[in-house]
Amino acid sequence: MEIVIAGDAQQAARTVAERIAAVARSSPHPVLGVATGSSPQGAYRELAAQVGAGLLDLSRASAFALDEYVGLPADHEQSYTATIRRTVTEPLHLDPARVHVPDGRAADLVAACERYERMIRDAGGVDVQVLGIGENGHIGFNEPSSGLGSRTRVTTLTESTRRANARFFDDLDEVPAHAVTQGLGTIGEARQVVLVALGARKAEAVAGMVDGPVSARCPASVLQLHPRCTVVLDEDAASRLADVDHHRQVQR
Ligand code: GLP
Numbered sequence: 001m002e003i004v005i006a007g008d009a010q011q012a013a014r015t016v017a018e019r020i021a022a023v024a025r026s027s028p029h030p031v032l033g034v035a036t037g038s039s040p041q042g043a044y045r046e047l048a049a050q051v052g053a054g055l056l057d058l059s060r061a062s063a064f065a066l067d068e069y070v071g072l073p074a075d076h077e078q079s080y081t082a083t084i085r086r087t088v089t090e091p092l093h094l095d096p097a098r099v100h101v102p103d104g105r106a107a108d109l110v111a112a113c114e115r116y117e118r119m120i121r122d123a124g125g126v127d128v129q130v131l132g133i134g135e136n137g138h139i140g141f142n143e144p145s146s147g148l149g150s151r152t153r154v155t156t157l158t159e160s161t162r163r164a165n166a167r168f169f170d171d172l173d174e175v176p177a178h179a180v181t182q183g184l185g186t187i188g189e190a191r192q193v194v195l196v197a198l199g200a201r202k203a204e205a206v207a208g209m210v211d212g213p214v215s216a217r218c219p220a221s222v223l224q225l226h227p228r229c230t231v232v233l234d235e236d237a238a239s240r241l242a243d244v245d246h247h248r249q250v251q252r
Helices: 009-026 041-052 080-089 109-122 159-168 184-188 200-211 219-225 244-251
Strands: 002-005 031-034 062-065 067-069 128-131 153-156 178-181 192-197 229-233
Touching (some): 009 031, 009 128, 009 192, 041 080, 062 109, 067 080, 109 153, 184 219, 192 200, 200 229
Parallel strands (some): 031 062, 031 128, 128 192, 192 229
Antiparallel strands (some): 067 178, 153 178
16 A cells, blocks of 8 residues: 555645546546545545646546445435536536446346446446545445445445434434445456545544454455555544554655
């Protein structure tokens, strides 16, 4: 794992955006893996600024979102379909026809999950996957105990994740109990992964991911096996790493 400790959230955002832009510039039809959550928003804003200034063209890029709640109407403002449209597709001037989000409302969710896996494969796989991390170490909606080789499927959210996400809803009862998520095996097939974590609330999950054993207890720890994974942190998120000095030295 490459560990980048950024001075602040803005520097972290710039680092993540640079990695995505580099991939986008190196391919005529880049395939981006995009995440919701607050952590990658700064990077999306950086990319939007580059697109707006004519320095980056993402109109030929495809994008695949990680996950979606089960049962929320697509036009619900907290559905990941609406969130990706608002925070990624529109500001980055992506072609909406090439932006895909798992279908959390399909009558046959199992078939919809298999279809999503096929769509990613048919697009040639994900070139660069952007990730955040949950406080319990989840990536996408792969909660602790998710199979390390799991594929796109329906998962049950933990109460702690529902509580963490309740800030986006009027009431905890409105947070769906289930989600469709790319599996850990699916995410691991992206050619490059860039995970961003900010703030002290993420410090323990980050330490588990980087220093802990590879274990379903901390789903993000599976990224230790990835050949090209960059973890971008601010000082607080890095504060519980076993050897921060070493990471700084490598960075220098
Ligand atoms: C959600 C999403 C994850 C995201 C996580 C952290 O549960 N499914 O993809 O990484 O929250 O969100 P935040 O970046 O807002 O802390």
